[in-house]
Amino acid sequence: MSEHAIEFLRGWIGEKVQCQHPPVKIEKQAETLAKECCAQAAEEGILLEDIQEEVGDIQELIASRLEEVAEESEQQTTSDKPSE
Template sequence: MSEHAIEFLRGWIGEKVHCQHSPVKIDTQAETLARECAAKAAEEGILLEDIQEEVGDIKELIASRLEEAAEAEQETHPDKPSE
């Protein structure tokens, strides 16, 4: 994957992927974000295939990051109820 594609993906995920508590919300959010990512990559002239060649399914990657963010949030704020 090109350096430009790598930097794009890192920046985009850092900006867009935030904590979700419910597994249903994570799946829905991941699907929505995967579509947004693909569209933004196309605007930047980055082929989705270039990204997927390196990271696999973008939806799965985003869902994984959402789950990690939810776990980190729960560890930081254990008294906060899950949605």
């Protein structure tokens, strides 16, 4: 994958993939975000094939990151609660 495509994908995921409150279904959110990512990549002249060659299925990658973010948020919420 080109360096430009890698930088784009990292930046895009960092900006867009965040925990939603209340939590939405990860697969549906991942599908929506994958479509947005593909559209924005195309606008910037980045071929979808370049991204897929490196990371495989973009929707699966985004779903995985959403799960990580949700777990981090849940752990942070749990650790912020005062001890009884």
